[in-house]
Amino acid sequence: MTLAPSLLVTVDVGGTLGTADGPGLAMRLAEASPLLPARAREVMRTGLHTQAALTETVVAEVCEALEVPADAFPRDLSPAPFRLFPGTVEALRRISAVATVVTLSNVTCVDADTEGLRGLLSPWVSDFFPSCRIGHTKPDTRAFQAAVDHFGVRPDRVIHVGDDWACDIVGAVESGIRAVWISRGRQIPDPSLVVNHGVLVATDLAAAAAHITHLAAGNLE
Numbered sequence: 663m664t665l666a667p668s669l670l671v672t673v674d675v676g677g678t679l680g681t682a683d684g685p686g687l688a689m690r691l692a693e694a695s696p697l698l699p700a701r702a703r704e705v706m707r708t709g710l711h712t713q714a715a716l717t718e719t720v721v722a723e724v725c726e727a728l729e730v731p732a733d734a735f736p737r738d739l740s741p742a743p744f745r746l747f748p749g750t751v752e753a754l755r756r757i758s759a760v761a762t763v764v765t766l767s768n769v770t771c772v773d774a775d776t777e778g779l780r781g782l783l784s785p786w787v788s789d790f791f792p793s794c795r796i797g798h799t800k801p802d803t804r805a806f807q808a809a810v811d812h813f814g815v816r817p818d819r820v821i822h823v824g825d826d827w828a829c830d831i832v833g834a835v836e837s838g839i840r841a842v843w844i845s846r847g848r849q850i851p852d853p854s855l856v857v858n859h860g861v862l863v864a865t866d867l868a869a870a871a872a873h874i875t876h877l878a879a880g881n882l883e
Contacts, residue, residue, distance in 0.1 A: 667762035669878055670815045672791070672806070674824030675767040675779070678844050678867065679750050684742035686773035691736070695728040702728055707799040707829075711768050714794055741775035746782060753867040754786035760878035764789040766809055766822065768799045768829060800826075801833025810839075821877065823870050827851045835859045840877070842870045 673679065685693070688710065692702040705727045713720050725732045757763050763786060765779065771794040779790060791809050798805040810817055817838040824830025825844040834841035835855055842862045843850070855861045864870035 667813060667815060668819065669761035670809065670813055670820045671757055671761040671763045671874060672766040672809050672820065672822045672839075673754075673757075673763060673787075674800075674822075674826065674830050674844075675744075675765050675769070677825040678823060678830075679754075679765075679783070680744055680746040682742040682773070683745050686742055687736055687739050687770045688773065690739075691724070691728055691730060694730045694734055697728060706770075707768060707793075711770055711793045711799045712797050714771055714797070716771060739772050741773050741778065744775065744778060744782065747867065749866065749868045751783075751786070753871040754783060756871040757874050758786040758788075760875055761821070762813065763787050764791055764809055766791045766800065766805065768793045768805075770794060800824075800829040801836065803833065803837040806834060806837035806839055810837075821874055823864075823867070823874075831855065831861055835861065842873050844870060 676682065688706050691706065692699055695702045697705065706724065709727055710720070710724050721735050722732055725735055754763060765787060769792045774792045774794050776790045776792065793799040793805060796805060796808040798808060800806070806822065810820060820839045821842060822830060822834040822839050823842045823844065825846065827843060831841045831843050840860060842864055844867060845863050845865055847865060850856060850863060856863065862873045864873055
């Protein structure tokens with residue numbers, strides 16, 4: 663049985679810890695679809711990123727929803743190599759000194775590379791919660807709840823860190839979880855969340871680590 667940590671930090675992967683060196687399945691499908699990019703991503707979050715395996719039924723349903731010919735579905739893709747942003751390992755080391763750290767990501771079963779991430783992020787990251795494993799994608803509250811339930815920790819002892827405002831920040835807030843947004847210099851989409859829900863803004867993961875260290879020192883209220 664997993665013991666409940668005193669503080670759990672869930673961290674997004676793509677765009678937060680680093681980036682893939684090359685387009686993955688989701689990006690290739692979005693490029694092939696006539697749908698607007700935001701709509702294509704929404705379709706894939708619900709119909710593709712939650713699937714543990716790509717059956718012919720899944721492929722057919724995703725292609726129909728994206729308006730992509732079934733024979734245009736990319737086959738035999740391998741995960742693109744993942745490149746960490748500068749400072750990621752040091753930031754995770756700092757966070758792991760005060761909390762249990764896990765990843766929580768929206769990713770297809772084709773693009774997920776848990777063992778590769780484990781090699782990059784061990785020993786600072788304890789576990790991995792890709793959407794294709796847990797069956798839910800952010801901002802669905804069930805995605806956040808999967809990590810909460812696994813560790814048996816109260817939501818008020820969880821902090822989520824991510825760079826996508828809708829998936830990471832809105833999803834965390836709706837789950838009753840404190841959130842840290844990696845802004846990378848972007849404007850805050852909804853300042854009311856910052857004011858009303860205590861969302862913290864960090865330019866990068868190093869700044870997020872400083873926020874988390876402060877919160878862990880008894881400043882979670």
